[in-house]
Every structure is written in structure tokens, then in C-alpha cells.
Amino acid sequence: MVNAVLLTHGAGSDRDHHTLLALADALAPTPVERIDFPYRREGRKAPDRAPKLVSCISDEAAALAERVGCDLDEIVYGGRSLGGRMCSLAVAEGLPAAGLVLISYPLHPPGKPDKMRVDHLPDIDVPCLFVSGDRDPFGTPAELELATAAVRGPVTHVWVEGGRHDIKGGDQQIVDAVVSWMAGL
Numbered sequence: 001m002v003n004a005v006l007l008t009h010g011a012g013s014d015r016d017h018h019t020l021l022a023l024a025d026a027l028a029p030t031p032v033e034r035i036d037f038p039y040r041r042e043g044r045k046a047p048d049r050a051p052k053l054v055s056c057i058s059d060e061a062a063a064l065a066e067r068v069g070c071d072l073d074e075i076v077y078g079g080r081s082l083g084g085r086m087c088s089l090a091v092a093e094g095l096p097a098a099g100l101v102l103i104s105y106p107l108h109p110p111g112k113p114d115k116m117r118v119d120h121l122p123d124i125d126v127p128c129l130f131v132s133g134d135r136d137p138f139g140t141p142a143e144l145e146l147a148t149a150a151v152r153g154p155v156t157h158v159w160v161e162g163g164r165h166d167i168k169g170g171d172q173q174i175v176d177a178v179v180s181w182m183a184g185l
Contacts, residue, residue, distance in 0.1 A: 002098045002185050003070035005032045006061055008083025010104070011047050014040045019080060019103065019171050026175040027182070033064045037083070053086040058095055072096040076182065078129075081106050081138070081165065085117060088128075092120035099127040099153075099185055101178055104165050107139030107147055118147045125152040129181040131174050133163020156181055 005027055007020045015034040024032040037056055039048045047053065057077065065072050077087040078101030085106055091097045108115050128151055134141055141159055148155045158177040160170040167174065 001074055002030065002076050002182055003074040004064050004068045005030060005076045005078075005101075005182075006057070006064055006087075007032060007034045007101075008057065008077075008079030008087055009034075009036065009040070010079070010081035010083055012045070013080065017080060019167075019174055022171045022175050023178055026179055030182075031064070031068050033060065035060045037086075047082060050086065050089060053082075054090045054093060057087055057090045061090075061095060074098055076101060076185070078102055080104055088124060089120055091126060092123035097126045099129070099182075100124065101129045101131070101181070103131045103174060104136060104167060105130055105132060105139065105144065106165075107144055110137035110165075113143060116147060118150065121147060121150040122152065127154045127156070127181075127185060129156045129158065129178065131158045131160065131167075131177050133165065133167045133170070134159045134161055135163060136165045138165050 009015055009017050015036045020034045024034060037053055061072055061075055073096035076099045077097050078084050080103045084102035088100055160167050160173050163170050
């Protein structure tokens with residue numbers, strides 16, 4: 001059962017990113033919390049290291065669960081790029097979850113497929129939705145499908161045709177994918 005959603009932004013954005021706003025609107029009346037990471041709240045552009053970002057997600061999740069009156073495993077976590085990856089790290093490290101929504105998952109830095117960000121994926125055992133552009137330089141469909149085969153929970157991929165990392169113009173397709181996927185949880 002899903003009783004709340006916690007959404008995080010990408011490295012160069014904030015909680016008011018248009019995709020996060022569209023998701024919050026589409027998922028109503030389910031409570032959706034869009035958070036800013038500490039570096040954004042402090043007016044900095046460079047992201048903090050992963051431990052601080054993961055800790056932020058855990059703290060925000062606990063506050064959301066208390067506000068809504070639900071358990072942590074009734075919350076879907078996710079977000080765009082860096083934010084989604086940090087949510088996946090938090091769940092891999094033991095944060096209970098109903099599922100993960102990972103939009104434009106940054107599998108590796110552009111042009112550096114030898115620097116995969118996948119070590120934690122085998123520790124994820126919840127349903128995962130990956131929505132990515134089929135031309136994302138942070139990971140091709142083949143690379144992402146191969147890497148996510150290590151996830152122990154069920155994995156769903158949705159590819160936005162012609163989409164790059166920003167999936168420009170793809171908000172409706174992203175929203176439709178997330179709403180449909182969450183209806184099956």
C-alpha cells in the first residue's frame with residue numbers, strides 16, 4: 001500500500017522542478033512531499049556527498065511518515081537523476097519503502113561507462129520504476145537494463161523516445177508511467 005510519496009531533485013535543480021510539480025499534481029490526493037537537499041537550502045550549487053544526501057532523505061521520510069500517519073514502507077521514494085540515485089542508495093542501506101521511482105537514473109557520467117554507479121543495486125528488494133530517455137548520455141537502454149537486472153525487486157523500464165537526460169517535453173509521459181506503475185503497487 002502507498003500512503004505517501006517523497007520526491008527529490010537532480011543535481012542542478014530544486015524541489016520546484018517542473019517534472020516534480022507535475023507528478024505532485026497527478027498523484028493527488030496521495031500526499032507528495034518534494035524536498036530540497038541541504039546544499040540547495042543553503043544556496044549552494046554543488047551537491048553534498050552521498051552520506052549527507054541519504055541522511056536527508058531518511059530524515060525527511062521519517063517526518064513525512066509522522067505527518068501522514070503511515071509507516072516508512074508505505075512511502076514511494078524517488079526523483080530525478082541524482083535525487084533518484086540517492087533514494088535508491090537510502091533504500092539499499094535499509095530505508096523501508098513501498099517502491100522507487102527513478103527518473104533519468106545517472107548510471108554513469110556521460111562518456112564514462114567504466115564508472116558505473118551500480119554497487120548498491122543488488123541490495124534493493126522493492127519494486128522499481130526507471131523512466132529514462134532512450135538517448136540519455138548517462139546510460140543507454142541496454143546499459144540500464146543490464147545493470148538493473150541486479151535489483152532483487154521487480155523492475156519496470158519506460159523509455160521516452162528521443163529523450164536525453166532532461167527528457168525535455170516528456171513530463172506527461174513520465175506522469176502517465178508513474179501513475180500507472182503506482183496503481184499496480
